[in-house]
Amino acid sequence: MQKSSTLTAAAITASFPHPILHPIATITSPPTYATIRAAQTQLNANATTVPSYAGDGIHGHLALTLKTADYKIKSKGVDFIAPLLGPIQPIHPAGATAAQISEINRKFYDDQATFRTYQETDKALRNQILLAIPEDYLRDLADADLGLGSVSCLKILTHLWDTWGTITQIELDANYLRMATPWNPPTPIDKLFTQLDDGIRFATAGNDKPSDPTVIRLGYNLIHQTGLFEIPCRDWRNKPEADKTRAKFNLHFRAADQDRRLTTTAGSAGYHAANAVKEKKKQPPRTITPPPPDAAKPAAPPAVPRPDTRPQTSYCWSHGFLKNPKHNSLTCLYKAEGHCDAATATNTLGGSTVVFTPRQFP
Numbered sequence: 001m002q003k004s005s006t007l008t009a010a011a012i013t014a015s016f017p018h019p020i021l022h023p024i025a026t027i028t029s030p031p032t033y034a035t036i037r038a039a040q041t042q043l044n045a046n047a048t049t050v051p052s053y054a055g056d057g058i059h060g061h062l063a064l065t066l067k068t069a070d071y072k073i074k075s076k077g078v079d080f081i082a083p084l085l086g087p088i089q090p091i092h093p094a095g096a097t098a099a100q101i102s103e104i105n106r107k108f109y110d111d112q113a114t115f116r117t118y119q120e121t122d123k124a125l126r127n128q129i130l131l132a133i134p135e136d137y138l139r140d141l142a143d144a145d146l147g148l149g150s151v152s153c154l155k156i157l158t159h160l161w162d163t164w165g166t167i168t169q170i171e172l173d174a175n176y177l178r179m180a181t182p183w184n185p186p187t188p189i190d191k192l193f194t195q196l197d198d199g200i201r202f203a204t205a206g207n208d209k210p211s212d213p214t215v216i217r218l219g220y221n222l223i224h225q226t227g228l229f230e231i232p233c234r235d236w237r238n239k240p241e242a243d244k245t246r247a248k249f250n251l252h253f254r255a256a257d258q259d260r261r262l263t264t265t266a267g268s269a270g271y272h273a274a275n276a277v278k279e280k281k282k283q284p285p286r287t288i289t290p291p292p293p294d295a296a297k298p299a300a301p302p303a304v305p306r307p308d309t310r311p312q313t314s315y316c317w318s319h320g321f322l323k324n325p326k327h328n329s330l331t332c333l334y335k336a337e338g339h340c341d342a343a344t345a346t347n348t349l350g351g352s353t354v355v356f357t358p359r360q361f362p
Contacts (some may be wrong), residue, residue, distance in 0.1 A: 007117055009124040012050060016124070024133040024160070031137060031164040033171060035206065039132060040065070040157060041199075043125055050070070050121045055080035061121045064153050081302040125153035132298040167206030175202045183222045185330060186341040189257040192222060193250055216249050221255055228331075230258035264333075317343035317351030339349075 022038045025031040048060045055063055056075035063071045063080035071080055090108035092101050103159055130138075130148060141151050141159055148156075179199030183192040196200045196219055203209050210218075224233045236244070237253055316334035317329045329343040329351070343349040 007050075007120055009120045012117075012121055012124040013128065015049065016046040016128075017049060018046055019128075021128050021132040023139055027134055027136070029073035031133065031160055033165055033167045034202070036157075036160050036165055037202075037205070039129065039160075043128065043157070044155065046128070047121065047125060050117070052080075052114075052118070054083060055119070064118075064122050064125055065157060067154070067158070083111065083118050085115050086111050122153055126151065126156060129153060129156050137163075167202070172203060172206050172208050175199050175206075178224070180218060182225060185228060185257070185260070189223075189254055192219065193254075212246050213244075216244060216246060219249060219253075228260060229253070229256055239317065248342070264335075297329065315343065315348070315351075316356070317341075317349065320352035320354040321345065321357040322356045331340060 004019070021042050022035065024035045024039050034249055043065045044062060047062045047065045050061045052061050055071070056078040060076055062074060063082070066074065068079075072078070086108065096104070108255055116333075126148075131288050135142070135148065136150060138151075138156060138159065141156060142148050143150060176199070179196055181195060183189070183195070199217060200210065219231065220236065223229050232253060236249070239252075314328045315325055315326045316322060316332045317340045318332055318334065319327070322328075329339070330341045332339065340349045340351060343351045
């Protein structure tokens with residue numbers, strides 16, 4: 001008799017895209033909306049990856065982490081029917097043929113495997129929560145004899161949301177500060193867009209959703225502060241108000257950032273090509289013999305150049321320390337091979353350590 005295999009909780013956990021959850025709380029820091037939301041998202045993703053035909057057949061065991069109403073929204077109205085534990089042994093009616101007995105056995109073991117997979121998946125998800133939060137926060141759910149051994153994942157999540165899921169004004173203020181974090185190239189501009197989107201979702205959950213114009217103004221200011229997008233910023237200001245949507249904002253400045261990257265790369269390549277030509281045409285230096293000193297006057301001692309004691313104001317990976325605040329690793333137009341845009345004076349990333357002296361022309 002062929003038996004259907006049943007996955008264990010450990011094997012299921014190992015297959016999760018998030019085998020370890022972000023911490024939900026610590027002994028000194030209770031759960032917050034943000035930590036519960038992060039855990040909920042990870043658990044939803046994990047539950048979805050374990051196949052099940054008990055619901056819509058698409059979202060796996062998502063019903064183990066979402067309330068019935070929320071699951072039906074995801075499944076477009078399809079209910080999830082949790083599998084039940086059947087009889088201990090297959091039941092064969094009198095006079096059943098060999099083919100009928102074989103089919104009854106197959107369905108019996110399939111049903112058993114489906115039930116056990118459902119139970120083991122719930123256990124795996126619950127154990128993930130228990131590893132991410134001290135049990136002190138869950139003592140109201142614990143059974144006197146079984147502890148949390150028989151508590152479902154969804155029951156724990158519901159308890160967390162009901163007890164600590166309200167967003168406070170302090171959290172909303174902190175969320176705005178995260179949204180307003182300065183963006184600095186060469187970090188991709190989509191990182192900035194994600195920063196704004198995450199902040200919108202958080203504020204919306206706290207019933208404080210910012211308007212699109214507010215978000216656009218914040219994003220524009222962060223981009224303008226870099227000093228690298230003067231023309232794109234001017235073009236954006238000159239657009240009709242009807243065209244200043246979030247979608248068009250992202251498209252406009254994503255294209256501007258791509259153009260900036262291409263322009264920077266092309267400028268660097270042109271510098272190296274021009275330098276190669278100059279090296280080929282370079283002539284050996286002329287030797288100039290100084291006139292003999294006047295015998296009537298003692299020879300003046302040679303002039304000793306005074307050291308440059310002015311503070312350096314900038315750093316460039318290719319050129320070292322400079323006094324031009326507009327010239328740094330990112331804005332350099334003449335980048336050497338292997339140039340690192342992210343290099344700074346405090347973290348040179350293996351770049352030049354000389355004090356750059358501009359070329360002097362006769």
